[in-house]
Amino acid sequence: MEANRFGDIAAFVAAVKAGSFTAAADSLGLTRSAVGKSIVRLESRMGARLLNRTTRKLSLTDEGQVAYERWRQILEDLDEVEATMALRRGRPTGTFKLTAPLSFGQRHILPILDAYLKQWPDLRADVWFTDRFVDLVEEGVDIAIRIGAPKEDSQLLTRTVGWQQYATCASPAYLARSGVPKTPDELVGHDTIAFGSGERTVAWRYQTPAGLHLHELPGRLNIDSSEAMREAALTGIGLIHLPTYITGNDLRDGTLVEVLRPYRAPPDPIRVVYPNKRHLSPRVRSFIDLMVSHWEAGVPWEK
Structure with a gap:
């Protein structure tokens, strides 16, 4: 590729956007004659009038319209690469605002936030665990950290970073006293914590x-707190049905025992959601990168 080809393309795109050689020359810091020569070279290279x-004005030929759309996209892609690299070199500053579900945020987002703020001491954070x-x-x-399938929204981008898996479990003392349910239908005869x-x-x-079976x-015991449900199960009151990001440690150390594992429902995605902007701010990009690096070997509640 000739060294001046990108310069000629930039002159052509600028002329179309500005509507004249003179305005394009002013925007590029060139002379009107230089812009005109660039476009003549392009037309000669393409073998077509553009x-x-x-x-009074410039207008695109059919061939020029095709060339303009492609070349304009190429130049925008180059700008995108440069802007992205500049942002990656930038330090996160200002106020980072994040929201996450209450239990999940307290248990698994807070440790990442702690590492994030230690890494970037000039940053402050406003957080809503709700x-x-x-x-x-x-x-x-x-x-936002959200759980479940995404809804169509052109204003938002989303990335799956983990999975929410529900598990039914109880303390060994409860199961020794009341028996182990073998199928979901047998839950009717058990004490449950909903x-x-x-x-x-x-x-x-x-x-x-x-197919899908619902125990309704x-x-x-009915409680409006997942954390309180876990505590109630640990005391032996009955069975609970909660995500493993709450009960994972208990299942590993045996203070809770899973039942009905062959009947687990498919997991739901845990997603990072952020506004759809042309360039991600260093605050957003660096937090997502940190979260991915923390969980790339597997999410902590499933280890």
């Missing part, structure tokens, strides 16, 4: 040979 020239849905664009939030209050509880989902009866 511009219709009149005393199960309330937060509108990132409306509320000016940099990143998420919710009164008659409104969250159903327990299972995958059976016959109210628990013997």
